[in-house]
Amino acid sequence: MTATRGTATTAPSPSGAAAPSAPEARGLPVLGSVLDFRKDILDAMHQGWRDHGDLVRYRLGPVVVHGVSSPELAGEVLTDSATYGKLGPDNPLRLILGEGLLTSDDHESWMRNRRMMQPIYTKQAIARMFDSMSESTANQVAHMAATYRSGDVVDVHEEMMRVTLDIVSRCMFSTDVEQTRDGISPEAVDVAINYAFDRLQNPFSPPTQWPTPRNRRFQEVMKGIDEMTYGIIAERRKAAADGVSRGEGPPDLLDMMLDVRDADTGEGMSDREVRDEVITTFGAGHETTAITLTWAFYLLSGNRQAMRRVQDEVDEVLGDRMPTMEDLAAMPYALQVFEEALRLYPSAPIVPRLVLKDTVLGGHSVPAGSRLLVNLYNIHRHERHWTEPERFDPDRFSPEGKKGRHRFAHMPFGAGPHLCIGKHFALMEAHLLLAALVRRYEFRHVPAHRVVNQASITLRPRYGMSMTAHARTGARGAP
Numbered sequence: 313m314t315a316t317r318g319t320a321t322t323a324p325s326p327s328g329a330a331a332p333s334a335p336e337a338r339g340l341p342v343l344g345s346v347l348d349f350r351k352d353i354l355d356a357m358h359q360g361w362r363d364h365g366d367l368v369r370y371r372l373g374p375v376v377v378h379g380v381s382s383p384e385l386a387g388e389v390l391t392d393s394a395t396y397g398k399l400g401p402d403n404p405l406r407l408i409l410g411e412g413l414l415t416s417d418d419h420e421s422w423m424r425n426r427r428m429m430q431p432i433y434t435k436q437a438i439a440r441m442f443d444s445m446s447e448s449t450a451n452q453v454a455h456m457a458a459t460y461r462s463g464d465v466v467d468v469h470e471e472m473m474r475v476t477l478d479i480v481s482r483c484m485f486s487t488d489v490e491q492t493r494d495g496i497s498p499e500a501v502d503v504a505i506n507y508a509f510d511r512l513q514n515p516f517s518p519p520t521q522w523p524t525p526r527n528r529r530f531q532e533v534m535k536g537i538d539e540m541t542y543g544i545i546a547e548r549r550k551a552a553a554d555g556v557s558r559g560e561g562p563p564d565l566l567d568m569m570l571d572v573r574d575a576d577t578g579e580g581m582s583d584r585e586v587r588d589e590v591i592t593t594f595g596a597g598h599e600t601t602a603i604t605l606t607w608a609f610y611l612l613s614g615n616r617q618a619m620r621r622v623q624d625e626v627d628e629v630l631g632d633r634m635p636t637m638e639d640l641a642a643m644p645y646a647l648q649v650f651e652e653a654l655r656l657y658p659s660a661p662i663v664p665r666l667v668l669k670d671t672v673l674g675g676h677s678v679p680a681g682s683r684l685l686v687n688l689y690n691i692h693r694h695e696r697h698w699t700e701p702e703r704f705d706p707d708r709f710s711p712e713g714k715k716g717r718h719r720f721a722h723m724p725f726g727a728g729p730h731l732c733i734g735k736h737f738a739l740m741e742a743h744l745l746l747a748a749l750v751r752r753y754e755f756r757h758v759p760a761h762r763v764v765n766q767a768s769i770t771l772r773p774r775y776g777m778s779m780t781a782h783a784r785t786g787a788r789g790a791p
C-alpha cells in the first residue's frame with residue numbers, strides 16, 4: 313500500500329506552459345485505461361498511485377483524466393472553483409439529478425441555490441428532524457425483531473438501505489418509504505445509479521436516445537421517479553394556495569424547499585429546481601449513509617475490542633431505551649466508529665472536477681478540458697498522514713487522535729464550497745442508527761461470505777453484507 317511520493321508540491325508558475333505533464337499510467341492503444349477503470353476503478357487508481365505518485369494521468373479513450381491522491385493537492389483542487397469546476401452538461405449524473413446542487417455546472421445558479429438551501433441543512437435545522445429519524449429507526453428495530461430470530465443471517469447492507477431510504481422519505485415528504493415506493497424504490501435508485509456510473513467511466517456508451525433495453529429501462533425508472541415527485545410538489549403547492557395546512561409536525565424538507573426565497577429577488581425555486589433538489593437529496597443522501605453503516609458493522613465485527621467499547625458506551629448511556637437527541641453527545645465513540653468507517657470506505661470515494669483553464673498542479677501541467685478525479689479512498693490511506701492506514705482504529709477520531717492532522721487528510725464529505733450540504737444530516741442519522749442497533753444486536757460477519765468492495769458512484773459491498781444478527785440478551789439493552 314506504499315504510494316510513490318514526490319509529486320505533492322506545486323510549481324510556482326500559474327501557467328502550465330513550462331511544467332511537464334503528470335506521469336501517465338500505461339494503457340491500451342485508443343482505449344487507454346478504459347477497461348481497467350471499468351473492471352475496478354479504485355483498484356486501477358490505487359495501482360496508478362503506487363506506481364506513479366499523487367498525480368497520475370490516465371487516458372480514457374479521447375478523454376484525459378488525472379487521479380489526485382494527496383490531501384495537499386486535493387485541498388488545492390476542491391477549494392479553487394475558478395480553476396476546477398463541476399463536470400459539464402455531459403455529466404451522466406445529470407440524467408438523474410438534473411441541475412441540483414451536486415451536478416449543476418453553472419456557478420452562479422449553483423451559488424444562488426446553495427445560499428437558499430443552506431439554512432435547511434444547518435445543525436439546528438437538522439435537529440428538528442430527529443423525531444422523524446427516530447421513528448424510522450424504531451420501526452427498523454421492530455421490523456428486524458419481527459423478521460429474524462437471534463443468530464439468523466441478515467443482509468446488513470439491504471437493511472441499512474431500507475432504513476435510510478425510509479428516513480429520507482420521512483424527512484423529505486413526511487411519508488414513509490411504502491408510500492413513495494412506486495416512484496423512488498431501492499430498485500429504481502439502483503438502476504439509475506448503475507446506469508449513470510457506467511456512462512461516467514465509459515465514453516463509448518451508446519447515445520441515450522437509442523432504444524437499447526438498458527436505455528429503455530432507465531427511462532422507465534426516471535418516468536416513475538419524476539411522476540411521483542412532480543405529483544407531490546403539485547399537491548403541496550395547491551394545498552398552500554388553498555390555505556390547507558399539512559397537519560401536525562415540523563415542516564419537512566419539501567416544505568422548506570418550497571418556502572426558500574432568494575435574498576435579492578425574493579423569488580423561490582421553480583418546480584423543476586425543486587424536483588432536482590428533491591432527487592439530489594434522495595440520490596446523495598440515502599445510499600451514502602447506508603453503506604457506511606454497513607462497513608461500520610463489518611469493521612466492528614472484525615475488532616472485538618472496538619465492538620466491546622461501543623457496546624459498553626451504548627449500554628451505559630441508553631440502558632434499555634432508544635437514543636434521544638441529547639444522548640448522542642454522550643456516545644462519542646459510536647460516532648468515532650462511523651468516522652473511521654468513512655475513512656476506510658468513503659462512501660463517495662471519487663470526487664470529479666473539470667479543469668476550466670490550463671494550470672499547474674503538483675508541478676505538472678494540467679490542460680483545460682481534462683478531468684480530475686480526487687480519490688478519497690487513496691487520500692484516506694496516505695502514509696504521510698496515517699500510520700498503519702489499513703488498520704481499523706476509531707481512536708484516530710478522538711479529540712487527542714485528531715490533533716495535528718492535515719485538514720484535508722480526512723474528507724469523506726468533500727471540501728471547499730461544495731462541501732456536502734447534508735453532512736450534519738448524515739452524521740446525526742448514522743449516530744442514531746448505530747447506537748440503536750448496537751443496543752439490540754451484535755452483527756457478526758459470516759466467514760464464508762465474500763466481502764469485496766465495488767466502486768460505483770458509491771463504494772458498496774459488491775455481494776451485499778451477510779452477517780448473523782445476535783440479539784443482545786446479556787446486556788442492559790436486552791430486547
Ligand code: HEM
Nearest residue numbers: 413414596597600601660724725726730732733734737738
Ligand atoms: C455518509 C454520508 C455522505 C457522504 C459520505 C457524502 C459525501 C459527499 C461528498 C464527497 C460531496 C462533495 C461532492 C463534490 O464536491 O463534488 C457531497 C456533496 C453533496 N451532498 Fe453529500 N454525502 C453524504 C450524505 C449526504 C446527505 C444525507 C445529503 C442530503 C440530505 C447529501 C447531500 C449532498 C448534496 C446536495 C451535495 C452537493 C453540495 C454542493 O455541491 O453544493 N449528502 N456529499
